[in-house]
Amino acid sequence: MYELTGVTKRYTRGKETVLALDGVDLTVPDGDRLVIQGPTGGGKSTLLQMLGGLDRPTSGEVVLDGTDMARLPEARLTRVRSENIGFVFQSFNLIPTLTAQENVETALVPLGIKAKDRRERAAEALKSVGLGERLGHLPGEMSGGQQQRVAIARALVKQPKVLLADEPTGNLDESTRDEIMDVLERMWKEHGLTFVMVTHDSTLAKKAPRLATIRKGRITVKDNPQA
Numbered sequence: 001m002y003e004l005t006g007v008t009k010r011y012t013r014g015k016e017t018v019l020a021l022d023g024v025d026l027t028v029p030d031g032d033r034l035v036i037q038g039p040t041g042g043g044k045s046t047l048l049q050m051l052g053g054l055d056r057p058t059s060g061e062v063v064l065d066g067t068d069m070a071r072l073p074e075a076r077l078t079r080v081r082s083e084n085i086g087f088v089f090q091s092f093n094l095i096p097t098l099t100a101q102e103n104v105e106t107a108l109v110p111l112g113i114k115a116k117d118r119r120e121r122a123a124e125a126l127k128s129v130g131l132g133e134r135l136g137h138l139p140g141e142m143s144g145g146q147q148q149r150v151a152i153a154r155a156l157v158k159q160p161k162v163l164l165a166d167e168p169t170g171n172l173d174e175s176t177r178d179e180i181m182d183v184l185e186r187m188w189k190e191h192g193l194t195f196v197m198v199t200h201d202s203t204l205a206k207k208a209p210r211l212a213t214i215r216k217g218r219i220t221v222k223d224n225p226q227a
């Protein structure tokens with residue numbers, strides 16, 4: 001479970017400072033599915049980075065299962081991240097020179113898993129997202145939807161507790177978007193994940209039990225009566 005208190009993030013560019021998050025309080029129970037919406041520049045990606053321990057807040061607490069990630073030494077933060085948190089980004093972020101299987105395996109390297117087991121688990125994860133026939137393909141040889149499936153497999157192969165997705169369908173056409181949303185929903189159910197997603201996709205937002213909106217660094221969370 002996440003417990004965020006007074007999370008503020010200030011970016012400084014030269015003389016200018018931007019208040020990207022302004023005192024965010026947020027609780028995300030285990031197994032929850034939270035959709036985050038809001039205008040561009042509102043602070044959505046910044047919040048996801050805080051939840052993922054990719055960056056630290058300027059002030060405030062980001063407590064995951066009793067540990068304040070904002071204050072963890074770098075090495076321990078890296079470990080929390082590589083064991084517990086899977087990410088899916090809008091731009092897939094695959095390594096272009098590695099095959100699908102090798103891309104997925106990269107998530108297991110920091111966990112000290114043997115090469116043979118890495119290969120098997122990566123193949124299994126790719127099968128579960130419908131890419132069992134594409135293990136040896138490079139990202140450039142796959143469609144956007146297939147690349148995003150590889151990224152989902154990479155996020156989940158380590159069996160994290162948490163899945164964070166930042167506009168995962170933002171670069172995809174409409175029919176592929178629905179496919180990817182279906183895969184994400186199935187993964188959330190099958191893996192019992194705590195799932196936080198930034199999306200403008202209204203179909204999925206309608207189904208989410210809780211909806212958050214971030215504007216100018218401030219968050220409001222509502223239960224979704226349509227879900």
Ligand SMILES: Nc1ncnc2c1ncn2[C@@H]1O[C@H](COP(=O)(O)OP(=O)(O)O)[C@@H](O)[C@H]1O
Pocket residue numbers: 011012013018019020038039040041042043044045046047
């Ligand atoms: N690394 C950064 N350095 C400086 N400013 C940043 C950085 N990342 C984000 N910002 C600024 O913080 C604000 C929130 O950005 P972001 O979290 O990316 O919003 P969103 O994802 O909702 O579009 C914006 O004003 C953005 O320009």
Ligand SMILES: [Mg+2]
Pocket residue numbers: 044045046166
């Ligand atoms: Mg963003």
